[in-house]
Amino acid sequence: MADDHDTADFAEVLTGVGPRLRALRQGRGATLTQLSEETGISVSTLSRLESGQRRPTLELLLPLARAYRVPLDELVNAPATGDPRIHPRPFNRNGRVFVPLTRHLGGLHAYKMIIPPEPFGEGRLEQRTHEGYDWLYVLAGRLRLALGEHDLVLTAGEAAEFDTRVPHGFANPGPHPVEVLSLFGAQGERIHVRARPAQG
Template identity: 50%
Template sequence: MAQQHRTDHLLDRVGPRLRATRTARGLTLADVSEGTGISRSTLSRLESGKRRPSLDLLLPLAELFRVSLDDLVGSPGTGDPRIDIRPLTRGGVVHLDLGGEGPVSAHKTVIPGTRRPQDRVPDMRSHPGREWIYVLAGTLRLVLDGHEYTVEPGESAEFDCTLPHWFGAGGPQAVEYLGLSSRSGERVHLNATVPDPSESA
């Protein structure tokens, strides 16, 4: 009876974990549906808890998100503190989920360099939460709510993700940066190097 209760509790947590994993990767339900063959209505019911997850649904989701099945469902860990990092590549951009439980998750992103950065048309996106980034290498081109900034190695930036934003390379060298994402919208760093757009309007 106790084991069944633990199983039910674990399955009840899968929906929110699926939604958090998807949004942390910047994917829509349509993106996930295309990548897994699972209908958007089924995915929506899984995330809302209206449908119980099954192995035939969880396996393609774990493969798309590049996480283990245990990580996807949040099963108890074995005590090994190491994180199994599996790169996810979309459009030449490499994303590495560095882990993180609760309201804040960590990730590393590598964006290919370009010799003509101004030719890249920003694909602006917005979503709930707050983002803090720290550039490791290359020049990051950040377009935020109609304003453009460059963030150099050793510099950081923080902003509200509900503002339309886009990241790109600011030169021929690939850009590498670390990021902390707060899904709840809470600040994840004390200072931001990106000014408030309203101040420069």
């Protein structure tokens, strides 16, 4: 009977890998093509992994764990050891530092973002849309938030929340780094870039 229980647990772990991989990729705004170029795994294999049609193997999961900068046991949802502490592994995207504050790949994602002063922080911002809902809290510095037709500057202690289907973008107008706490609930597809308005 114990063997049957272990087999069921193993099957449940394998079944959950695909949705976790998809949630992680979509939460970071990456396409299958981009992930394929980074890992060397074909787009079709990645797609079958995410849909559960391909059995996850160590040879496939190791490069994905490296690409996402997460521990291998997080990809397969290994049983908890009882230690509630999270060991963040910061990653850099477009010059901005992201520090993951959540361990699980599905559901709500929490990040601390550190954005250095940006030369384009005062200019017109590129806005994007994607499924989900975002909540931002400025810990230190100043954050410029372009949200639809609104253009706001948030300072330390201020927060904003919005549906990410509304075109949005943010930047650091300087002169010091800005630190932001971000809670994001991803529920949809990859990010779609909205064309920049024509320069006047």
